[in-house]
Amino acid sequence: MTRLSVEQEELTQLVRSWVDQEVLPVASAFDHRDEFPEELVEAMKEMGLFGITIPEEYGGLGLDLLTYALVIKELARGWISLAGVINTHFMAAWMIMTYGSEEQKLHYLPRMVTGEMRSAYSMTEPQAGSDVQAITTRARREGDEFVIDGSKMWVTNGLRADMIMILTVTDPTAEPRHRGMTAFILEKEAGVSHQPGLIVPPQLKKMGYKGVESTELIFEGFRTPASSVLGGEVNIGAGFKQFMAAVELGRVNVGARAVGLATCALEQAVKYANERETFGKKISKHQAIQLKIAQMGTKIKASELLVFDAAEKKAEGGRVDLEAGMAKYFATETALEVATESMRIHGGYGYSQEFMVERLYRDAMLLILGEGTNEIQQLLIARRLLE
Ligand SMILES: Cc1cc2nc3c(=O)[nH]c(=O)nc-3n(C[C@H](O)[C@H](O)[C@H](O)COP(=O)(O)OP(=O)(O)OC[C@H]3O[C@@H](n4cnc5c(N)ncnc54)[C@H](O)[C@@H]3O)c2cc1C
Structure with a gap:
């Protein structure tokens, strides 16, 4: 992955701090109430997140797809539903930017940037x-x-x-x-x-x-x-081709969400393993737990590299069904595995709504289904490899 620019670092850091302070403390309560997070979405509008990739001439931040993936990862580390609020919007904006007439761009993009119009x-x-x-x-x-x-x-x-x-x-x-x-x-x-x-x-x-x-x-x-x-x-x-091109972006997005969710599941596992004691020591001192932590961290890193590579390639233009398919498939299977392992590390308490890992486990299931199931991803990957 190429080195991040100052702008990419700053935006990622801004979203990460906001997630730590404003999202993680409340996400599970919103989830349990199945409540739309109005105030969090307003804050996302204020940070300019609805127009990250929309060009500056239409009022957006004009940033690239890698920056988008970085932001989605950070949002999903807090709660994947926040990434869901902007993803369909982002895909529609990308379709208008890529295929729309000049009149459509002028009509929609400036209002999509602010989140005044959502898609x-x-x-x-x-x-x-x-x-x-x-x-x-x-x-x-x-x-x-x-x-x-x-x-x-x-x-x-x-x-x-x-x-x-x-x-x-x-x-x-x-x-x-x-x-x-x-x-x-x-x-x-x-x-x-x-x-x-x-x-x-x-x-x-x-x-x-x-x-x-x-x-x-x-x-x-x-x-x-x-x-x-x-x-x-x-x-x-021409609609089918336009939608299929946008789905590649959706797959990068779901992969980035998976990396964010898995990162949170690992952080929760590490925190719990350093607190909980069994047989006279912290469970993090048991080698069986250490092996799990090592595997979780390594697979998350590999997922991140696949997702950011697909984002960079898509930004260069052209077809990335292979890269996006591999990133989506590997990162989302990893997220489900890491959420499950984090549940196990939490023991019986993982099954309680008191700890956020039960939400991560439920949310991880969506990632293997959405934007094309992982069975379909494997078929697409195999088709390309066999060509
Ligand atoms: C919460 C949620 C939000 C969503 N949001 C959107 C959205 O905003 N917009 C939108 O358009 N869609 C959305 N979807 C739809 C999603 O993309 C589809 O559910 C998904 O593509 C799978 O389609 P299906 O549910 O009809 O399953 P099916 O296509 O019926 O598949 C059922 C099973 O058969 C397997 N299968 C199917 N065909 C093959 C094959 N050829 N070979 C091997 N296995 C196969 C599948 O992998 C799966 O295991 C959303 C779905 C969910 C759950």
Whole structure:
């Protein structure tokens, strides 16, 4: 990994200190109440985190993807749900920066920078997760508008977002199917469950990743102007490729979240091992515990190198499905393993809500599923290696 710049060091340090002081003391309580952390999100807006990678000409910090990954790691060390609040927003902003028309950039990016406008990213449907080409949500042209019908599933930030980057089918007869798919930038009312053409049912009840809502979205005749096709109408049929490129970023993000979560699990394990005594000594003096700590630390370091390498390569442009897939796969499996080992080191107390490791254990499970399951990552990695 290249040496960090002063700016990268300073921003990382700022977020780390904020997480130590403001997030770690309250994250588990928010998680147990499944409460949206309004004040923490406001503080993230003030730190400029909603516009880290958006160019300065639109008011953002204009920083690179590595800096983004560093910040996500620090946020996730406190609570992965905070990283979840900005990730779909960041992916949508990246899609507008990369594929949007100049008019769309001017319209959306300055308001996304401040967090005044927040975005969701939606491709999954009730019957189509890993198999994205099986989506059926339909966008039909009617005059100067498209009319959207269908259901989306697991939309993170689905209720509070003002805007949804959505993948739809515009031509169901296209072969291969992905050529008939189009991305739209849909504007909606934030925080409203019923609006013309769109119902947002109550948020899904989850095992972890609490606080940030994941919802279904039901479209019934939702109208959007033809100008809301991402990048303009020349991009009708290009949506699948645009979404797949953004998913690579999502994988870097999930990998960075995994490194942050695992770092926290290791810190909690070390703290506990230096306090708890059995058989007349601190448990950190038992070699069986030391072996666990050594393995946890080494695998976290390896994860960090894979994730930051993928972030740097993606920033250089081009395809990074192999690097992002490896980073996501290894870092998230490591996070689950480290959270489990940290639970074991905590003994019976790890099972109690008094210690934060139970939250880390529940949250780690999401990471192996989201942004493409780890089975799918392995298929992608193998396909590239076999080529
Ligand atoms: C909390 C949460 C938040 C999410 N947020 C978003 C979001 O904001 N936007 C969004 O679009 N999506 C989101 N998702 C969806 C997520 O990306 C999907 O759940 C994930 O891709 C898996 O899809 P699925 O659940 O339909 O599983 P399926 O695709 O049905 O897979 C079921 C099982 O079969 C395995 N499998 C499937 N195909 C193969 C194969 N070819 N070979 C081997 N094994 C296979 C899978 O690995 C898995 O183990 C979110 C999910 C969760 C849980």
